[in-house]
Amino acid sequence: MPWGFNYDHDRDGRLIEDYWHEEWETVREDFAEMQALGANVVRVHLQLGRFMETPERPNARNLARLADLLALAEETGLRLDLTGLGCYHKADVPAWYDPLPEADRWAVQGRFWSAVAETCAQSPAVFCYDLMNEPLVAGAPREDWLGGGFAGKHFVQFLTLDPNGRSRGEIAREWIRAMTAAIREHDADTPITVGLIAHPPQNPGAFSGITPEIAVAELDYVCVHLYPETGKPDEALAMLAGFDRGKPVVIEETFPLKCSPEELETFLDRSAERADGWIGFYWGATPEELAERDDLGAALTAAWLDLFRQGPPPRPE
Incomplete structure (x- = not known):
């Protein structure tokens, strides 16, 4: 049962x-800190531009470093949720990538996953x-592959x-x-999923275009990203229920972003009826280090990590 962190940035x-x-050494220290906090899974985000030098040629240096990360995870007893194809920093998106037509862009994405899976297939x-x-699956023509930015990232x-x-x-x-298919060329067994926006509760696939039915049919398990809002815990739980369609459901992103840590704790406890795992965030600072800072963000993150250290919510009998 995954109980861990998005290690998406420092x-x-x-x-x-x-x-x-x-x-x-910073990566090594952070993995040791996450393990000490009680994590068993770390979600790592890989940008396409850092792993594909050209439309045809993967980046051997970064694939080698990914192999080092696998060895570090094995050493610390952690498992990796490898999330790919990121274009989080526009400056890192190759100039050749966005002009590609859809079929060629998908082909590059397949080569990315083939290279990553070939590197990772033998690692436990x-x-x-x-x-x-x-x-997201566009319902009408658009000009930009990326959605809006948040905190300097897409x-x-x-x-x-x-x-x-x-x-x-059909597109999804x-x-x-x-x-x-690109992954299965090299790795026949490791589960495959997609991190989905859970919105809205009355039609949980309406925003992304990837419905729960598609996720259950095409993926090994379902991932949803849920940030409960103050005073609206039932809405978040309804979103989760919308994706509970017969396969395991992991809340792959959660954090007291829109609610208090106490409200998040209540949400986690109530979500245990349907969720099969939870992944929050760790940004390279321990609760003790955060306590030395005098700002609201540090206090909120410290409160989250204190909650995390208590371990996953008890599952119902």
């Missing part, structure tokens, strides 16, 4: 690929491959710029199958 907002060559440290963070991207007569579900299924 305390300075840098992605792991920004420092894992020059500051490997891989918990899953998450095909993309919060993909966490959301689109699978197509033009549906061209296809339904959103075709893309998931193409990425899955």
Whole structure:
């Protein structure tokens, strides 16, 4: 049962690929700290531009460093949720990538996953491959592959710029199958999933275009991203229920972003009826280090980590 952290950036907002060559000891220290806090899974976000030098050629240096990360995870007893195809920093998106037509872009994405899976297939440290963070299927033509930014990063991207007569579900299924096939060339067993935005409770696939039915049919388990809001715990639980369709459901992102730590604790306890795992956030600072800072963000993060140290919520009998 995953109980862990998104290790999506450090305390300075840098992605792991920004420092894992020059500051490997920082990565080692952070993994030891996450393990000490009680984590068993770490979600790592990999940008496409750091792993594909050209549309055809993977980046051997970063694949080698990924192999080092696998060894570190094995050493610390942690499992990796490898989330790929990120375009979080626009500056890191290759100039050749966005002009590609859809079919060529998907082909590059498949080569990314083939290279990653070939590197990872023999490691027991891989918990899953998450095909993309919060993909969206456009229902009408658009011009930009990326969604809006948040805190200087673009966490959301689109699978197509033009549906061209296809339904959103048809596009989603075709893309998931193409990425899955690329991984299965090298790794037949590791679970595959997609990190989905859980919204809204009355139609949980309406925003992304990837419905619970598609997720259950095409993926090994379902991941949803849930940030409960103050005074609206039932709404968040209804979102979770919308994705509980017969396969395990992991809350792959959660944090007291829109509620208090106490409200989040209540939500986690109540979610245990349906959730099969929870993954929060760790940004390279321990609760003790955060206690030395005098700002609201540090206090909120420290409260979250104190909650995390209590362990996962008890599962109902």
